[in-house]
Amino acid sequence: MQPFAQIERLERAEVLDRPAAVIRSTVQRLLSDRRVKDALHGVWLGHPLHAALVHVTLGSFLSASMIDMVGGKQRYSSGLIATGLVLTPPTVAAGWTDWSASHPDQQRVGLVHAATNGLAITCYVGALRRRARGRRGRLLSLAGAAVSGMGAALGGHLAYHLSLGANHADRVRDLVPPGWQPLAALADLPDGTPVRRAAGEVPVFVLRRGQEVTVLADRCPHLAGPLSGGEVVGADGDARVVCPWHGSEFRLDDGCVVHGPAIAAVPRFEARVVNGTLEARIVASAGAPTA
Numbered sequence: 001m002q003p004f005a006q007i008e009r010l011e012r013a014e015v016l017d018r019p020a021a022v023i024r025s026t027v028q029r030l031l032s033d034r035r036v037k038d039a040l041h042g043v044w045l046g047h048p049l050h051a052a053l054v055h056v057t058l059g060s061f062l063s064a065s066m067i068d069m070v071g072g073k074q075r076y077s078s079g080l081i082a083t084g085l086v087l088t089p090p091t092v093a094a095g096w097t098d099w100s101a102s103h104p105d106q107q108r109v110g111l112v113h114a115a116t117n118g119l120a121i122t123c124y125v126g127a128l129r130r131r132a133r134g135r136r137g138r139l140l141s142l143a144g145a146a147v148s149g150m151g152a153a154l155g156g157h158l159a160y161h162l163s164l165g166a167n168h169a170d171r172v173r174d175l176v177p178p179g180w181q182p183l184a185a186l187a188d189l190p191d192g193t194p195v196r197r198a199a200g201e202v203p204v205f206v207l208r209r210g211q212e213v214t215v216l217a218d219r220c221p222h223l224a225g226p227l228s229g230g231e232v233v234g235a236d237g238d239a240r241v242v243c244p245w246h247g248s249e250f251r252l253d254d255g256c257v258v259h260g261p262a263i264a265a266v267p268r269f270e271a272r273v274v275n276g277t278l279e280a281r282i283v284a285s286a287g288a289p290t291a
């Protein structure tokens with residue numbers, strides 16, 4: 001049996017749903033300021049902030065435990081534990097922020113991931129406290145490493161198996177057929193209401209506003225929500241589509257993220273009308289159409 005196969009059972013552990021609901025509403029209440037929430041998701045970074053921070057935080061803790069394991073100098077180990085503890089609050093805050101906008105199976109695994117890491121941090125705090133009393137605290141440091149490893153395995157499952165933090169729209173560029181693709185007769189498109197059409201086999205978001213047409217991938221980069229089911233807000237250069245699942249906002253002009261939890265832009269298409277038919281072709285990257 002694969003050693004980590006049991007983690008999948010956590011995804012279906014509905015017993016975790018009640019505590020998850022309580023914690024989720026608390027986190028959402030604490031994150032009422034959208035600028036703080038966006039910052040913790042990593043919108044400003046274009047990368048999940050939790051994933052960026054966790055490497056340094058966990059790396060500091062594990063390095064400390066390695067020093068303790070080989071009998072290295074305690075002041076180096078203690079310095080690394082202290083570094084990990086200083087970085088713990090922003091790492092935890094970013095993690096809970098991402099967790100609060102995720103699917104139920106991800107939240108179940110995430111809850112155990114957080115509890116495991118909480119136990120690991122308690123071990124490291126205990127190690128420092130013992131050292132303050134003149135003891136070595138070595139066993140607690142090693143226990144912290146063992147528990148951190150379990151927490152990291154759960155975090156890896158969330159990222160690599162359940163794709164929390166991945167860009168769910170990036171592959172659209174590979175799936176769409178090259179060149180111009182017919183989408184619909186322009187006259188059949190409603191004015192001001194997004195609809196779903198297909199470029200080849202790939203669903204696309206189409207919004208006609210008068211003679212202007214916006215075409216984006218119909219797949220939110222956060223967790224693949226259907227943008228064509230979302231609301232359009234704002235006007236002119238500030239017009240945005242709001243994802244119906246967790247409220248990410250994308251600028252219609254260029255697909256860029258205005259508000260998270262998404263941290264990546266939604267793929268954009270060029271549009272043209274030929275003999276009354278709307279056609280679109282994928283833009284390879286900012287402003288560069290494909291051949």
Ligand code: FES
Pocket residue numbers: 220221222223224225243244245246247248260261262
């Ligand atoms: S799927 Fe989560 S914001 Fe779009």
